Amino acid sequence: MATSQELSDFLAEVERRAFKQTAYAVRDDHAALDIVQDAMLKLAQSYGERPVTEYPMLFQRILQNTMRDYWRRQKVRNLWTTLFSSFTSNDDDDEHDPLETLASANQQDSNEPLEQLERSQTIAIIEQALQKLPARQREAFILRYWEDMDVAETAAAMGCSQGSVKTHCSRAVHTLAAMLEKQGVER
Amino acid sequence: MNQEHETAKKIVGLLDQGLTKLDTKIVARLASARSQAVTLLAEHVQSQPVTVGYHALMRQAADYFHGHRGWMSAALVCGVILVAFVATQQLSGKQTVEQGDAFLLASELPPEAYLDKGFDAWLKHSSRH
Numbered sequence: 304m305a306t307s308q309e310l311s312d313f314l315a316e317v318e319r320r321a322f323k324q325t326a327y328a329v330r331d332d333h334a335a336l337d338i339v340q341d342a343m344l345k346l347a348q349s350y351g352e353r354p355v356t357e358y359p360m361l362f363q364r365i366l367q368n369t370m371r372d373y374w375r376r377q378k379v380r381n382l383w384t385t386l387f388s389s390f391t392s393n394d395d396d397d398e399h400d401p402l403e404t405l406a407s408a409n410q411q412d413s414n415e416p417l418e419q420l421e422r423s424q425t426i427a428i429i430e431q432a433l434q435k436l437p438a439r440q441r442e443a444f445i446l447r448y449w450e451d452m453d454v455a456e457t458a459a460a461m462g463c464s465q466g467s468v469k470t471h472c473s474r475a476v477h478t479l480a481a482m483l484e485k486q487g488v489e490r
Numbered sequence: 491m492n493q494e495h496e497t498a499k500k501i502v503g504l505l506d507q508g509l510t511k512l513d514t515k516i517v518a519r520l521a522s523a524r525s526q527a528v529t530l531l532a533e534h535v536q537s538q539p540v541t542v543g544y545h546a547l548m549r550q551a552a553d554y555f556h557g558h559r560g561w562m563s564a565a566l567v568c569g570v571i572l573v574a575f576v577a578t579q580q581l582s583g584k585q586t587v588e589q590g591d592a593f594l595l596a597s598e599l600p601p602e603a604y605l606d607k608g609f610d611a612w613l614k615h616s617s618r619h
Contacts (some may be wrong), residue, residue, distance in 0.1 A: 304535075305531075307528045307531055307532050308532050310527065310528055310567070311524060311525075311528045314523075314524040314527060314528075315498050315524060318520040318523070318524060319509045319517075319520065320509065321510070322516065322520060323505070323508070323509065330515065336519050336520070336523070339520065339523060340519075340523035340526070343523050343524060343526070343527035344523075344526060344527050344530055346511075346527065346529040347527040347528065347534070348534060350532075351530075351531040351534050351535065386544055422504070422507065423508075423511070425503055425504055426504050426505065426507060426508040429501055429504055429505060429508075430508065433505075444498070447498075448498040448499065448501070448502045449502050449505060451509065462598040472494075472498070473494060474497045476494045476501075477494070479497070479501055480497050483501075
């Protein structure tokens with residue numbers, strides 16, 4: 304059984320990546336924070352007695368399921384909103400399809416040194432490119448390369464075959480590389 | 491494949507750099523969520539100390555017996571043999587004592603003595619004095 308300290312250390316290690324991963328998927332920082340918090344609490348409540356070595360896989364499964372719950376709730380909410388908002392303007396984001404493109408927004412400070420600015424811009428481009436990826440490709444890429452899971456672990460976390468993981472990862476890397484080249488970023 | 495892996499690692503390296511520039515409010519919120527999760531785990535553990543202890547003890551005992559099954563079987567057979575031996579000794583010893591008492595009592599007065607009319611008269615006469 305994991306101790307409180309082990310749980311704390313594990314969460315401290317993964318929480319930022321989990322937030323970013325969720326933010327790429329749901330495109331809303333506040334919702335992403337809520338989802339990560341829910342996932343943390345579920346891990347502590349339901350799987351606290353498991354050894355800490357199982358936490359990465361468990362946490363990823365919980366995070367993915369919590370994201371899916373979020374999308375289901377959004378779908379239901381959007382249905383009701385659409386039905387009852389015929390008198391209001393429809394200029395907000397009423398389509399929350401994760402596969403859609405988000406408008407770019409470079410949030411970096413303009414007074415940073417040139418090198419840092421370029422790096423920040425590159426990161427922003429990559430993050431936008433990640434958001435544009437199909438959900439399964441993004442999930443596979445993040446688990447395989449960012450969470451540093453092997454192919455088998457990624458397949459188990461995603462609930463698909465290892466072959467599918469390899470295909471998703473390969474396509475994701477090629478798409479990201481192509482996007483970077485298109486933006487003039489050196490690979 | 492290697493090219494693909496290197497590209498992925500380069501991208502991940504840049505993403506890691508982006509993590510260090512997270513907004514302080516987001517970092518604080520994540521730390522708060524982490525703290526809540528740790529507190530929840532501590533409460534969860536404290537709320538079931540007896541159950542956890544009992545189950546842990548039973549699991550340990552089961553694991554121990556399962557791991558030493560051969561030795562446990564041999565010890566059980568030896569125990570049964572020992573109990574059987576002690577019980578046999580107890581029962582047979584009691585019977586031996588009874589037999590010994592009967593023999594000694596019978597030895598004091600041979601059966602012929604009870605058939606002798608003169609001895610019977612002498613016994614009555616001597617017991618009066």
